[in-house]
Amino acid sequence: MDTISIRAPSMPSSSTKTQRRLKTRLPAALALLPTALIVLVVYIGCMLWTVRLSFTSSTLLPKLDWVGLAQYSRLFANDRFLTSASNIVIFGTLFISGCLIIGFLLAVFIDQNVRGEGLFRTVFLYPYSMSFVVTGVAWQWFLNPGLGLQKLVRDMGFESFTFDWLVNQRMAIYTIVIAGLWHGAGLTMAILLAGLRGVDKDLWKAAKVDGIPTWRVYTSVVLPLLRPMVVTAVVLLTTGVVKLYDLVVAMTLGGPGIATEVPAKFVMDHLFERNNIGLGTAAATIMLITVVSILAPWVYVRYVRPQGRHA
Secondary structure (H helix, E strand, O other): OOOOOOOOOOOOOHHHHHHHHHHHHHHHHHHHHHHHHHHHHHHHHHHHHHHHHOOOOOOOOOOOOOOOOHHHHHHHOOHHHHHHHHHHHHHHHHHHHHHHHHHHHHHHHHOOOOOOHHHHHHHHHHHHHOOHHHHHHHHHHHHOOOOOHHHHHHHOOOOOOOOOHHHOOOOHHHHHHHHHHHHHHHHHHHHHHHHHOOOOHHHHHHHHHHOOOHHHHHHHHHHHHOHHHHHHHHHHHHHHHHOOOHHHHHHOOOOOOOOOOOHHHHHHHHHHOOOOHHHHHHHHHHHHHHHHHHHHHHHHHHHHHHHHHHO
8 A cells, every 4th residue: 555645844944934033023123213313313322422511611612621520519519409409309209299199099089980080080180281381380370479379368358368488488399399289190190090990899899898998908908009000100200300390480480599499490501591511411410310210220120120030
């Protein structure tokens, strides 16, 4: 009896697979090439150029001399920069903690399946859709003692009412915090609300059966589950704190005096008004280091460590 041999289909070699991958990915790589070049040349190149200028004695025009850490010594001896650093710490602490607390409470409120939920979401998130300039101008009008809240209350018959924080050197920075909270709490609400909607309903049923108070469920069960959302919100809010500029300019121009001065305004003033490129780029480098130190742990936890576990 004749036997019939069946040849098994040959498996493609590794080189063939590699060629197919290259052919598949080449169009995408060519499409992304201009963007990659822009990132390398414009963003990374400008950052390196800024760092390089911070070690020079550049004033009106850039110089390529080398003065070491002289600009940084001048920077940390500058009262205006120290005030701006102190203000950004105050603003950042109150802004981030306030946005997290208010945003979480708003998210919990909306998560109760309230009537008109879509309207509430729109109202709470609407301030974030506006620029910091618009927000700053609106709050500058509202907190102006001669035009806003103080005048309104006094016109109602309360002549002794005083709310002059906007022109008070000790309290002016807190008016920036108020405006920032109004602007940023909605973003935190949206992020945490998405997390709350992902919590398993069986957890709530089990908590009700065990008689656990609602506040305890939120603090001991729900918040730990929302940790990734909280970290994301903190990173976004923190980067907004570091680059804070337009809100201050719109509300107070850094005043009264330098009471609301922030690092970004310090950099812009020295680069474009005081013609001191060396000192301005030194301050910008400090801001860059701050941002990197904030983002690096988040990037490691979010992307690097999970890959190490799967390896």
